[in-house]
Amino acid sequence: MSEDSLWRAEMALPEIPQASINAREDIVVVGSGFSGLHTALHLARAGRDVVIIDAGRIGEGCSTRNGGQVSSEIHGGIERLSAQYGEDQALEILRTGVRAHQYLRCFVAEEGIECDYQICGHFIGAHRADRMAGLEEFGSLQRLIGTQAELIPADRVGEFISTEHFAGGLHLPDWASVHPGRLLAGLVKRVLKEGVRIIPHTRASQIEDHDDHISLMAGDKAVRAEQIVMGTDGYTDGASKWVQRRVVSLASFVMATELMPKTSVSALYPRASMIYDTRKNISYHRPTPDGRRVLMGTVVPLDVDNPGGSLLRARSNMLRVFPQLEEVSLEYAWSGWVGATFSRLPHVGVHGRIGYAIGYNGTGVAMTAYLGRALARKMLGHAGGETGFDHVPFQTKPFFRGQTWYRRPVLALHDVQDRLPSSKTGFG
Numbered sequence: 001m002s003e004d005s006l007w008r009a010e011m012a013l014p015e016i017p018q019a020s021i022n023a024r025e026d027i028v029v030v031g032s033g034f035s036g037l038h039t040a041l042h043l044a045r046a047g048r049d050v051v052i053i054d055a056g057r058i059g060e061g062c063s064t065r066n067g068g069q070v071s072s073e074i075h076g077g078i079e080r081l082s083a084q085y086g087e088d089q090a091l092e093i094l095r096t097g098v099r100a101h102q103y104l105r106c107f108v109a110e111e112g113i114e115c116d117y118q119i120c121g122h123f124i125g126a127h128r129a130d131r132m133a134g135l136e137e138f139g140s141l142q143r144l145i146g147t148q149a150e151l152i153p154a155d156r157v158g159e160f161i162s163t164e165h166f167a168g169g170l171h172l173p174d175w176a177s178v179h180p181g182r183l184l185a186g187l188v189k190r191v192l193k194e195g196v197r198i199i200p201h202t203r204a205s206q207i208e209d210h211d212d213h214i215s216l217m218a219g220d221k222a223v224r225a226e227q228i229v230m231g232t233d234g235y236t237d238g239a240s241k242w243v244q245r246r247v248v249s250l251a252s253f254v255m256a257t258e259l260m261p262k263t264s265v266s267a268l269y270p271r272a273s274m275i276y277d278t279r280k281n282i283s284y285h286r287p288t289p290d291g292r293r294v295l296m297g298t299v300v301p302l303d304v305d306n307p308g309g310s311l312l313r314a315r316s317n318m319l320r321v322f323p324q325l326e327e328v329s330l331e332y333a334w335s336g337w338v339g340a341t342f343s344r345l346p347h348v349g350v351h352g353r354i355g356y357a358i359g360y361n362g363t364g365v366a367m368t369a370y371l372g373r374a375l376a377r378k379m380l381g382h383a384g385g386e387t388g389f390d391h392v393p394f395q396t397k398p399f400f401r402g403q404t405w406y407r408r409p410v411l412a413l414h415d416v417q418d419r420l421p422s423s424k425t426g427f428g
């Protein structure tokens with residue numbers, strides 16, 4: 001079984017010209033995922049000189065590891081967001097998700113990026129009947145911000161997914177899917193065309209902001225730059241202490257089956273919908289763009305050095321939904337770090353000479369495109385860089401410095417909560 005992602009195996013990156021980083025640079029982008037690439041594209045098109053560095057391969061992070069589910073989901077719910085930011089701001093925050101999806105849709109079409117973008121609809125299945133109340137509330141909120149949402153009773157679940165597992169659900173027909181690897185490869189092609197240099201296997205460290213420049217180590221080379229972009233999401237390390245104190249990494253595990261006959265896959269997903277459940281320890285799954293495999297992701301207590309150790313739980317999640325896959329082998333299994341924040345919202349802005357677009361809380365495929373453009377505009381001082389998140393403080397917590405020990409107890413607590421009666425869903 002491959003421990004690399006299916007998306008990476010299928011993405012066909014263009015040839016990357018050999019490049020080096022200079023002692024003096026205009027803009028250094030840290031991270032070659034969607035955030036870094038989108039931001040770099042807009043900065044380069046505005047005439048800035050941009051170099052992207054990545055500690056790993058190009059697109060090493062979650063941009064080539066995600067589920068490829070394109071939604072306008074924003075976490076928090078109207079009540080909590082209104083209590084914190086006021087009702088108008090709460091609605092503005094929620095509408096940012098819709099704008100982000102519309103933006104990605106136009107971007108992909110205008111740039112002609114072949115990434116299997118499809119408006120296939122998403123279906124959120126209630127893993128217990130009492131979760132339907134939470135889905136109804138989530139659906140009303142979606143309609144309020146202009147997204148179609150239909151509550152589906154138990155006897156119609158089969159229209160979306162062939163399982164006995166759900167007691168009903170919510171259908172969001174506007175939401176979409178993409179091949180994230182092909183989207184990434186398309187972005188790489190476009191930034192290279194704008195003269196952006198991309199240097200993999202070069203870790204940024206020791207980022208220090210000064211009055212008239214910002215300094216960092218890029219691998220073993222000292223660099224002085226005008227500005228830096230942090231596009232590191234769940235892969236954030238200690239390169240910038242300020243960013244590290246604000247981003248929490250959560251593990252997610254994804255697997256894909258062996259190739260199956262198209263008819264078997266379409267029997268499971270009659271409308272090729274993207275599927276989630278209502279658990280706090282959420283599972284999400286889909287047919288692959290070629291319609292030949294099932295791809296399923298789940299939140300797991302992960303042993304990063306041994307992703308295979310999470311396989312048992314992930315596989316039993318799959319068989320819980322599709323017992324008919326008992327005899328089907330898995331061909332790919334990989335893990336990824338989701339970047340979360342204390343506000344549960346993404347953040348975009350400029351702090352000193354550090355630009356950041358980060359903390360997508362698991363829904364970054366569309367949002368990275370939107371915030372990448374917003375960040376570039378903010379850094380350039382151009383109009384149109386405003387977003388619904390601008391007035392949300394990018395908080396840290398006392399003593400938080402990127403620690404990860406709490407993950408296991410939190411996931412264990414969520415497992416218990418998922419089994420108890422509640423109207424609240426883990427979704428939204």
Ligand SMILES: Cc1cc2nc3c(=O)[nH]c(=O)nc-3n(C[C@H](O)[C@H](O)[C@H](O)COP(=O)(O)OP(=O)(O)OC[C@H]3O[C@@H](n4cnc5c(N)ncnc54)[C@H](O)[C@@H]3O)c2cc1C
Nearest residue numbers: 031033034035055061062063066067069204336363364365
């Ligand atoms: C398993 C999984 C499933 C997901 N599913 C979905 C989904 O279905 N839909 C959705 O909308 N979102 C999903 N997400 C979230 C989405 O993938 C991310 O929000 C998005 O890809 C973030 O892109 P990014 O460019 O900000 O970060 P990343 O793609 O993670 O890139 C960060 C990069 O920064 C580099 N880096 C970090 N530190 C340094 C350093 N010091 N020096 C140099 N480089 C550094 C890393 O090597 C990495 O390549 C999922 C995430 C995961 C992990």
